[in-house]
Amino acid sequence: MVDTLLQALTELLSLKHLAYMFLGLFVGLLIGILPALGGIAGLSLLIPFIYGMDQVSALAMLIGLLAIMPTGDTFSSILLGIPGGSSSQATVLDGFPLAKKGEAARALSTAFISSMFGGVFGALVLTGFVFIARPVILAFGSAELFMLALLGLSMVAVLSGRSLVKGVGACCIGLVIGSIGAAPATGEFRMVFDIEYLYDGIPLVVVGMGVFAIPEIVDLMRQNQSIAGDMPLGKGWGRGIRDWANNWFLSLRCSAVGCIVGVIPGLGGSVVDWIAYGHAVQTSKDTSNFGKGDIRGVIAPESANNAMTGGAMLPTILFGIPGSGAMAVFLGCMVLIGIEPGPSMVTTDLHLTYTMIWSLALANIFGALACVALARPISGLTKIPFQYMAPFLIVMISFAAFQSTRSIDDLIALLLLGCVGVLMKRFGWSRPALLIGYVLAPQAETFLYQAVQFNGWSFLARPGVIIIGLLTLASIFFGLRNRVDEHGHVVPVQDNAPDVPQFRAHLPQIGFAAVVVAVMGFALFDSLQHDFLGKIFPLSVAVVGLVIVSVLLWELWVGKPGHHSHFDAELTGEHVGKAGVHGMWSGLGWLAALVVLSTLVGFVLGVAVFFLAFMRLRVGATWFRSLHMTAWAVGGIVLAAWLLSLNFPSGLLQSLVHLPWPLR
């Protein structure tokens, strides 16, 4: 084993293999820095090159790319408040407030060290674990996987914010969104309204971007200043390193969590950051700063998401079961270079497994160093007036959103979910709770159904189920005690928040809650149309949602001003009463304009018109400058589309006239 380990290292350290690893790193870094584009896009870029490459070089390149993805993602999460990828959403919660305070450099350096530690830890664990992984993975049956989904859902407790009913309500919205599409047991289509787009369910990228990125952009667009405002950028490198060193044990625990979540197939990594974040809050004594820029809120998710990449490789190479979209593409690449996953990866092909592990470790170290070097220039973005960045971000997010199904419907769904996200942010509903519900809904439903089919209800007596069940209870208990939201620590709940003491002023939030009740009512009605196995899950969710949100509605209606359920950023936010603040719908209006233009003239022409209009009407830039910026934006997306060989969604114009690529 040690021989193979060293042999794999010497093989990898040849100039050629290292060069390919750096190529992978470079592409990964580029893609990672751009918000919302992730491993799938990066691997798709590299696939044409792996043809005819030797296996070691190809693996080094692919893993170089995958390893750096969760590190590079951190830039946009911390600097722009836009999740760089589905597993770095939680980093936004504390990383972005740090950037707003001018402590971007500190947050970034801590994040990169945590990432490096997590990644190397993941590689180390893999080295030994790969031999015992088979029985461990096989120990997790459908019953245990269902319980793990519940454990994930228990994180809603800690992330639900000041009003627990709002948190649970948000989670129910997520569960309802997650159950759109085919029912796992019967294949019946639920809540699809005969819209073909909805048959497959709403893609993760669209939900993530709609709920997290759009509200942030909309908020920033209201005030025409830069993200960091007048704050100096600060150095803080030394402090960042000290911050990590002071919390090394937290980083270690979260790396372990990340590894485990990655190793267990079927769990998917998209909530690993929230699980790690929740864990950090649950186990902290002083939680008063979480959500406002606590460095531990950066360390936890960043340690976990890099460690997860290592863990996720195990089910992929040992069983051929990819845990995520990126791993699915990686699996395809492995087959293309003639490696087939299976038990031989720990016997005859062990050197390939070790090549992957070494690549992972080296790529994490070099990747973190590269990010450290880039951090200073890239943090400069937070000093650019946001109105120059907003259109680029809107276009990039739209581009990323339609990667999922390559249809204009992705943009429409993004806009609608963006509205939901903006309103949830305004009225203090927990968006992480929605996301956790959305991601875990299909898993909880599928695994419960399978567990009951395989074991009957006696599955509840399995030892693994009981252990995970106890962990879930502990997680809820500690979670409720240490609840946080984006306004910080909220326990013990006090009914003395600033508020406007007029019933009329509360009407908007009452209205939103009423709409949620209506949505739950509709989900209930829709579920009744289906067979027992197709209806039981959405029916239960809708009933819980109806009860919970009705309680909330009652609290909002009769609660005294300052009651913990009351929250409306338009009444009490910092911007209220300031001059030069745009309305909250302005940003959404611009996004809507892009969507409408795209449905009319296709995405590329839509972007061109949108950009020019934004620069001229909103920013008031000169014609020269506007055209210049538009050219960059259009050129950028056309180049990206050409590299990824994808067609843009076409609009009304394209159905009338045949245009050459990329306009068609």
Add this chain to the structure above:
Amino acid sequence: MSEPVGFTRRAVLGLAAGAFALGLAGPAAAEVDFAGKTIEWVIPFSAGGGSDTWARFNAPLLSKYLPGKPVVVVVNEPGGGSTKGTNLFAARAEPDGLMILGTSGSTQFPYLLGDPRVRYDYKDWKIAMAGPTGGVVYTTPALGLKGPEDIGQLKGKDLVYASQGATSLDLVPLLGFRLMGLNVQHVFGFKGRGDGRLAFERGEVNIDYQTSSAYLKNVQPLVEAGQAVPLFSWGVLNEAGEVVRDPTFPDLPSFVEAYETMTGAPPSGPDYDAYFAFFTAGFPAQKMVFLPKDTPDEIVAAYQKAFEDMKADPDYQASAEAVLGSYGQVTGALAQALFEKGTTLQPELRSRVAGMLASEYGVKLGEE
């Protein structure tokens, strides 16, 4: 769709092809040359799946062996269980050989079952290549079986199978087991055959099948360790359209032989015909490459020749086993025969299957 007002290279080529069809162009135009062109290979699945890997394996070789060495790019158009990308090809492709479609069993099945999302018709296309695949059904020794000859012992046993869904490719085992009279509980919601194999190894299910390459890599070791017992292969079609033993597994009976062992007579009747249609669409004719029907024969021939020529390429031979699972890709008359068998289903057989799925599994195949 109205006749496009256009100025693309496609329209120009289309015009040229039209002119050729009218006999205006000389014989020189029969030379197909894709030099400087880009060919889009539409794959109605997302990146990373089996069909995507299959196309990405073939694309560079196709580029190398097509006249003029055009660039061949794989364009993923996933969605709607592969109906979205296929609809798009049906609406957009022109008969110039610059856009081709790769389909899979998951594209054939909704078409055969009459899924309302299907707006394509296989009869509108010409086949360039068919890629057969195969698989082996196996069970656990815990049921008392020693080998394929003991299959009769499965009668009356409670079997559990991890299925991806009643209208997925797992419809073939569903129909096959049912035909054999096996008492199988199908548990749905699995993400792929690899997922199902994991459930088998965990002991949650006791009957499973894997495609040939996955079987060789992952189940053969279990068989050798005494943890799995092979039962039969699905078999392959010979030129006469009969099911025969899979050459990859010459020692295993085919489905038809296994059926005879169990029941004493060869399979026949409408239930077998229904099984046979879906079996053909799902295995011997699983992967197919299409061009629009009006594409000139020279272009189709150029594609067929390229698919034949690439078989001698060392790059092809290096990964063919892992990607294609030891089945050669076929063209010409055999491909045509597979195409016809794999995309035709008598209406009464369709209603038979639809009725069975609705009554036994609560599957509704769309409003009609």
